[in-house]
Amino acid sequence: MRVIRFTLEGSMNSFRIPQTSAYQLTYLAPTKTQIVGMLTSIMGKNEKNYYELLKKLNIGIVPKQVDSLFTDDWTFRKWKTAGSGRDILRREKLYKPIYIIYVSAEDILIDDVLNSLKTPQRIPSIGLDDELTLIKDVKEISMEIKESNSVHSVFQFKEGMSFEPKFHGTPNMQIFPPRIVTINLEFDNNVIPRKPKNHVQLVEFVGVYCELNSKKALYIDQEKNCNVDML
Known part of the structure; x- marks a missing residue:
């Protein structure tokens, strides 16, 4: 299967968890909706x-x-006059995040995505609007789908699933152990404001990979030695 692989790097990024307001928490990785938003741009x-x-x-x-x-x-x-018309917002941010992104689609669309990654028509950004993103190492690869217990990407969590983290980084790097978060994969844009739908639970982490209690169909990147869950 044709797949585009590229690297995203940021200086400081924040991928806001929607359920938070005055204290804005961040996902450890951008979501599908945010990656597709960047690609659309x-x-x-x-x-x-x-x-x-x-x-x-x-x-x-x-x-x-x-x-x-x-x-x-x-x-x-x-709008309120209390506090001289001002308030304070606290926000989590990630310092120097790096992600490997995989994109698959029909052949014609894949060609459009590949061209845009090499020659963007707009300045790439993700997360908050003022946070620029560096796109590197754009490459088209071929990936096969195979059953495996080991997953190196953010992956969908389902009832009855269990997993064990294994170190998969470099010495002295910052480790973020697995945690389960909820994201949406689609929007109902027929209403104003649009409403998120098709919510799923994901397991996200940094510096580790996970061994699952049962095999899962994953995309295999033999060059990077990564087993990837595609959503």
Whole structure:
């Protein structure tokens, strides 16, 4: 199967967990909806195209590095007069994150994605609007789907599943053990504001891989020695 693989690097990024407001928590890795949003932008497409691409693109995400997670505070204006019309928002941010991203789709669409990654029509950004993203090592590869217990990417968690983390990094790197988070894979854009739908639970981590209690169908990247769950 034709798959595009590339690396995303950021200086400071924040991938907000939607259920948080005054204290904005972040996912350890960008979600499918955020990756597709970035691809839609650099392809020069609009919001309508975005919802179409969400259905047509399959995305796999391997977190390679996050140097640290920290919190910053910033003030914002509000309508209420209390506090001189200002309030404080606390937000988690990731320092120097690196991810390997996999994209699969129909052949014609794959060609469009590949061209846009090599020559973006807009400046790449992900997470918050002011956070630029460096796209590196863009390459088309071939991946086979095989059953395996070992998974190196963020993967979907299902009832009855258990897993054990195994170290998969470099000496002295920051380790973030597995945690289960909830994301949405689609939006209902027929209402204003749009509503998230098709929620799933994912296991995310950095610096480890997971051994599952049962085999799972995964995309195999033999060159990087990575087994990837595509959503």
